[in-house]
Amino acid sequence: xxxxxxxxxxxxxxxxxxxxxxxxxxxxxxxxxxxxxxxxxxxxxxxxxxxxxxxxxxxxxxxxxxxxxxxxxxxxxxxxxxxxxxxxxxxxxxxxxxxxxxxxxxxxxxxxxxxxxxxxxxxxxxxxxxxxxxxxxxxxxxxxxxxxxxxxxxxxxxxxxxxxxxxxxxxxxxxxxxxxxxxxxxxxxxxxxxxxxxxxxxxxxxxxxxxxxxxxxxxxxxxxxxxxxxxxxxxxxxxxxxxxxxxxxxxxxxxxxxxxxxxxxxxxxxxxxxxxxxxxxxxxxxxxxxxxxxxxxxxxxxxxxxxxxxxxxxxxxxxxxxxxxxxxxxxxxx
Amino acid sequence: xxxxxxxxxxxxxxxxxxxxxxxxxxxxxxxxxxxxxxxxxxxxxxxxxxxxxxxxxxxxxxxxxxxxxxxxxxxxxxxxxxxxxxxxxxxxxxxxxxxxxxxxxxxxxxxxxxxxxxxxxxxxxxxxxxxxxxxxxxxxxxxxxxxxxxxxxxxxxxxxxxxxxxxxxxxxxxxxxxxxxxxxxxxxxxxxxxxxxxxxxxxxxxxxxxxxxxxxxxxxxxxxxxxxxxxxxxxxxxxxxxxxxxxxxxxxxxxxxxxxxxxxxxxxxxxxxxxxxxxxxxxxxxxxxxxxxxxxxxxxxxxxxxxxxxxxxxxxxxxxxxxxxxxxxxxxxx
DNA sequence: CGAATTGTTGCAACCGGTTGCAAGATTCAA
DNA sequence: TTGAATCTTGCAACCGGTTGCAACAATTCG
Numbered sequence: 001x002x003x004x005x006x007x008x009x010x011x012x013x014x015x016x017x018x019x020x021x022x023x024x025x026x027x028x029x030x031x032x033x034x035x036x037x038x039x040x041x042x043x044x045x046x047x048x049x050x051x052x053x054x055x056x057x058x059x060x061x062x063x064x065x066x067x068x069x070x071x072x073x074x075x076x077x078x079x080x081x082x083x084x085x086x087x088x089x090x091x092x093x094x095x096x097x098x099x100x101x102x103x104x105x106x107x108x109x110x111x112x113x114x115x116x117x118x119x120x121x122x123x124x125x126x127x128x129x130x131x132x133x134x135x136x137x138x139x140x141x142x143x144x145x146x147x148x149x150x151x152x153x154x155x156x157x158x159x160x161x162x163x164x165x166x167x168x169x170x171x172x173x174x175x176x177x178x179x180x181x182x183x184x185x186x187x188x189x190x191x192x193x194x195x196x197x198x199x200x201x202x203x204x205x206x207x208x209x210x211x212x213x214x215x216x217x218x219x220x221x222x223x224x225x226x227x228x229x230x231x232x233x234x235x236x237x238x239x240x241x242x243x244x245x246x247x248x249x250x251x252x253x254x255x256x257x258x259x260x261x262x263x264x265x266x267x268x269x270x271x272x273x274x275x276x277x278x279x280x281x282x283x284x285x286x287x288x289x290x291x292x293x294x295x296x297x298x299x300x301x302x303x304x305x306x307x308x309x310x311x312x313x314x315x316x317x318x319x320x321x322x323x324x325x326x327x328x329x330x331x332x333x334x
Numbered sequence: 335x336x337x338x339x340x341x342x343x344x345x346x347x348x349x350x351x352x353x354x355x356x357x358x359x360x361x362x363x364x365x366x367x368x369x370x371x372x373x374x375x376x377x378x379x380x381x382x383x384x385x386x387x388x389x390x391x392x393x394x395x396x397x398x399x400x401x402x403x404x405x406x407x408x409x410x411x412x413x414x415x416x417x418x419x420x421x422x423x424x425x426x427x428x429x430x431x432x433x434x435x436x437x438x439x440x441x442x443x444x445x446x447x448x449x450x451x452x453x454x455x456x457x458x459x460x461x462x463x464x465x466x467x468x469x470x471x472x473x474x475x476x477x478x479x480x481x482x483x484x485x486x487x488x489x490x491x492x493x494x495x496x497x498x499x500x501x502x503x504x505x506x507x508x509x510x511x512x513x514x515x516x517x518x519x520x521x522x523x524x525x526x527x528x529x530x531x532x533x534x535x536x537x538x539x540x541x542x543x544x545x546x547x548x549x550x551x552x553x554x555x556x557x558x559x560x561x562x563x564x565x566x567x568x569x570x571x572x573x574x575x576x577x578x579x580x581x582x583x584x585x586x587x588x589x590x591x592x593x594x595x596x597x598x599x600x601x602x603x604x605x606x607x608x609x610x611x612x613x614x615x616x617x618x619x620x621x622x623x624x625x626x627x628x629x630x631x632x633x634x635x636x637x638x639x640x641x642x643x644x645x646x647x648x649x650x651x652x653x654x655x656x657x658x659x660x661x662x663x664x665x666x667x668x
Numbered sequence: 669c670g671a672a673t674t675g676t677t678g679c680a681a682c683c684g685g686t687t688g689c690a691a692g693a694t695t696c697a698a
Numbered sequence: 699t700t701g702a703a704t705c706t707t708g709c710a711a712c713c714g715g716t717t718g719c720a721a722c723a724a725t726t727c728g
Binding site: 338340355358391 | 715716717
């Protein structure tokens, strides 16, 4: 069925090595031989088998891409960029969906069986033991959106969530809000924990107590909406810092549903700056996470690790910034 | 570094065949031998190399997953389901991002080099020559969201877009709209062409001319918004059938932006029923495409083709249905 | 108990490439 | 023109598994 090295060699009248060499970067072949081989290969429609090559070279050019949040629109950008950059660099992503997987160990086994050259884990909700397990197995690992310094031997690319929490508290304070609540993502996520910590510590510095602290079950519109309904049933707050734009939009619709106007009656500050935050039905003021930069850096890093050309392993957290839109009252004129 | 068959065999005191057999389904090994091998394998942390196995068996258990629309939220569900179902069945998805790829031929080569066992193409915007190229190469192909009957040898799983177009025209007509426009997705998409055809033919049967026909450049909120702005600058219409919910939401916001109330001043009918269509800020009445069913069927089909256990190759288009929400005036009481 | 049947095992060839090595062919400088 | 240096080429071993085959062991049956 498929054409092999041997057939090309026979047709071109050369050895198998010669054929192999014409198809490997930087091997020594004369122009004459190369031409003969090319011709024969073209006529036969030959493509080298990467499977066979992998076996011989011990390199697969396969990168495992592990994620567990396939329902959040942020991940569209994540997948788009990851796959695109990887394939530009001649690698291919092998996707692992951990949404329902109870046992990360099993996924690890699968990836190991495919002998992936490297792994990118894109999540802020998995325990750090997970990336660590790979690194211990000797596979280059980059943890995108992870928590810094949590596990030795694992490169983390992401933001400083503690700082983001502080930034959120400060931003809301600066605009004159005093009754401030936090509606976080899942409590088990390290990102949630860190943002909460930063949020609380800054609030304390400013002499404030949080008006309410609660968490959505997952990163979804409906989880945000439910949580907000519950909050509104209990108390009223001036402003809310949400752990994710999606959650925030759900919360906004819950507030509007009970007759509130935004930002007159209540302020909202989101997180991520996903596309939809800019939609005029929401026009959400939010903290932008540089997803693009994080992904580009993650891919670059994992490829460097694979090629062993690591240049700057000292990964710094990326900065976040406020994107001003219409869900917070303006800064008081000073 | 990695443990191989040979080492396990030596430690267990058996031949390499025996080890291989304990790890292959349905091979003949005695309980005693299997136990010895298991023990040795566990102690050494051995996992068979799927690369080597693939070379010998000529099966990779890799399924190519080709898509070119990574920015539309519908694809979150697509990716989630595809990856999940595949891995439940013991296959792995090898992702190909065709968003920017100008030359599909190149992607084909890449997939062929990895010797994928099958391919799922999830798009309604690629020319049918693309799936056909794979099928000609002898690789099982399923074209999800494709056009039926367009290419021999390619299994298509999807909906009947002509019927959907008819359904849209009929729905709007039934609600008393007479000045009806279509705002389609990219004109090059077969789905757009088919829906347009159905839409026009039904309108004609009903004795109506379309009030306006235009197309968004891509499946995005902003493309929908821009197109709607342009439309509003030229004329006014009573109702709009959009080729995608995202486009529709953009169009809705454009209408609202020029002071219109929905559904009082203008009606909107979307397509897909993505999650966001249910958000209260839009509450979009839309035509539901059974994405889940399409994907489940696609995966089942491609796996059957790989295993050569094809059961029902006569794939019928799935039905679409109207999801009633709040962007169309109600049916007149009859 | 012996013959026939069925189950288990190891040998060796093979899957489709890569690569170190040594020999042969070229090129270059003197 | 010749010898040294550099290229090019084929051989053969190897990557880590699978599998047909034949030999042998265990079981079943008359």
